[in-house]
Amino acid sequence: MTDHINSTHLTALKDKHQKQVECDSAEVIVNKDKCVLKGGAYLTAEEIIEIKNLRRLLNEPDPKLVRTLALAAQERARREKQCDINKNNFSFAAKFCHHASRYSGETDDPGKAKYCIYDKVVGEVLPYYACAYMPAADIEDFCNRNAEKCDGGIITKSRYSSSCFWIAATIKELAASDKYEEYADLYCSVRDGINNWRKDHGSLAKGEISFEEIDSLIWYYFKGARLDEARKRLKGLGGDWGLC
Numbered sequence: 669m670t671d672h673i674n675s676t677h678l679t680a681l682k683d684k685h686q687k688q689v690e691c692d693s694a695e696v697i698v699n700k701d702k703c704v705l706k707g708g709a710y711l712t713a714e715e716i717i718e719i720k721n722l723r724r725l726l727n728e729p730d731p732k733l734v735r736t737l738a739l740a741a742q743e744r745a746r747r748e749k750q751c752d753i754n755k756n757n758f759s760f761a762a763k764f765c766h767h768a769s770r771y772s773g774e775t776d777d778p779g780k781a782k783y784c785i786y787d788k789v790v791g792e793v794l795p796y797y798a799c800a801y802m803p804a805a806d807i808e809d810f811c812n813r814n815a816e817k818c819d820g821g822i823i824t825k826s827r828y829s830s831s832c833f834w835i836a837a838t839i840k841e842l843a844a845s846d847k848y849e850e851y852a853d854l855y856c857s858v859r860d861g862i863n864n865w866r867k868d869h870g871s872l873a874k875g876e877i878s879f880e881e882i883d884s885l886i887w888y889y890f891k892g893a894r895l896d897e898a899r900k901r902l903k904g905l906g907g908d909w910g911l912c
Contacts, residue, residue, distance in 0.1 A: 708741035708755060711748075715740035716764075726765060726772040729782040731849035737761035738846050758843045762786040766879065781879040784855040786843055793886045795835035798854060801861030807831055810857070811838045814850050858882070 715737065716722065725733045742755035765783035798807055808825065811834050815823045823841060828834040835854070842851045863876045 708745075708757065711741040711744040712737065712757065712760070715744060723772045726769040727782060729765065729769060731852065734758070734761045734765055734783065734848035735846045737764060756844065756846065758846055758848075759787045762848065766883075770880070783848075784852055784879045785883050786839075786848075786851060790883070790886055791839045791843065792836060794839065794855065794858065795832040797858045797862070797882075797886070798835050799831050801865060802857050804831070806857060807835060810854055811835060814838050814842060814847075855879070855882075 719725070719733070719736070722733075738756055738758040738761035741757060742753055745753050745755070762783060763785050766781045766785045769782040770779055811823065811825065815838070823834070823837050825834055828837065839851060839854070842848075859877060859879070859882060862882070863872070866872050866877065
């Protein structure tokens with residue numbers, strides 16, 4: 669269901685020559701509708717079924733679970749089909765863990781996600797939140813700390829005209845490298861920054877903002893004209909270098 673609703677392209681499975689890899693399929697029921705799992709979706713489902721203590725891992729959370737699911741189709745295809753493929757489903761893995769952790773059955777806080785979501789939209793918009801709610805020194809530390817992990821130190825401040833572009837490039841490389849823990853560090857810093865701002869302005873009466881609420885803001889609020897206006901306002905916060 670996560671793949672179907674979020675269009676994470678889990679099913680597509682091709683080798684390095686762009687030839688479709690054939691594998692088994694299975695018919696399942698999703699919300700009373702029939703759905704056929706095939707390709708990468710089928711292989712990933714097999715991996716999920718075999719994970720021991722999945723509910724506990726969803727509740728902890730465990731960054732290794734995201735990497736396992738992101739590379740499940742690739743590793744199973746290589747192992748079972750002897751196919752040389754590169755298949756990274758980081759977006760699906762983060763979204764699956766996000767949604768499943770809310771209703772794992774062993775959660776300490778039912779309805780609250782323990783994992784944050786990653787996709788292209790979040791990767792492009794989250795940097796603006798980081799610039800608005802994180803200290804500049806923390807942003808620079810995040811990018812510098814992850815530069816060598818991502819691209820041999822190539823993702824350096826001097827290559828980008830703004831903090832937002834620098835953060836976005838770092839996020840993109842972290843996702844490509846399946847480094848969920850490092851990505852989640854940034855997401856949590858943004859969440860903490862928002863909650864600190866709300867506390868200072870007396871806006872915590874209904875509790876702290878959650879992962880799912882931040883995702884809703886990113887997807888449904890700051891788009892189009894609102895995002896353009898946010899970019900204009902953030903420019904005034906960036907000093908000589910600029911934030912966006």
